[in-house]
């Protein structure tokens with residue numbers, strides 16, 4: 420009985436205080452330094468995504484360690500990983516901070532309300548919020564919103580994804596982004612359709628330029 424209680428308690432505790440590395444399962448850190456070091460690749464690339472002026476990505480999704488950690492972040496509620504991932508985003512963009520001189524604001528790719536409810540949080544918002552605190556750049560949660568529920572992107576092929584994204588974002592309070600440079604945060608870039616559509620809507624609403632900032636592509 421005692422053992423049973425202990426095991427159950429242990430399971431509950433490990434859910435509340437995850438102490439296993441998201442990459443290698445070693446006890447200690449939520450995402451250990453050795454694993455993080457194995458995830459960095461191609462930190463800067465010219466944006467090939469329509470409507471994006473620049474794109475920064477920490478690593479690539481094909482990296483097994485990184486994709487494991489991102490899946491844990493996305494589906495298993497390991498929101499503590501947002502601390503580590505936002506650190507990586509800061510590291511990534513810091514050398515180029517001079518390009519962002521002047522009025523820069525941070526936005527996140529929004530999740531539908533239904534999806535946010537079922538997951539309890541939106542990983543992109545968590546990242547953007549922490550990134551903005553660490554860089555002292557202003558973050559607005561009330562500008563870019565989902566305007567309709569789109570089918571989960573992972574279940575669709577490339578062409579369908581583009582179509583699926585059509586008209587799925589709206590801009591509230593456009594005065595907040597008028598003539599501003601925007602850093603748009605998301606966790607993963609897959610086809611680029613989501614970031615592209617969001618950037619298009621933001622520019623249409625008066626944004627000066629849009630830089631994409633993601634953990635992996």
Ligand SMILES: [Zn+2]
Nearest residue numbers: 440443451454
């Ligand atoms: Zn590890």
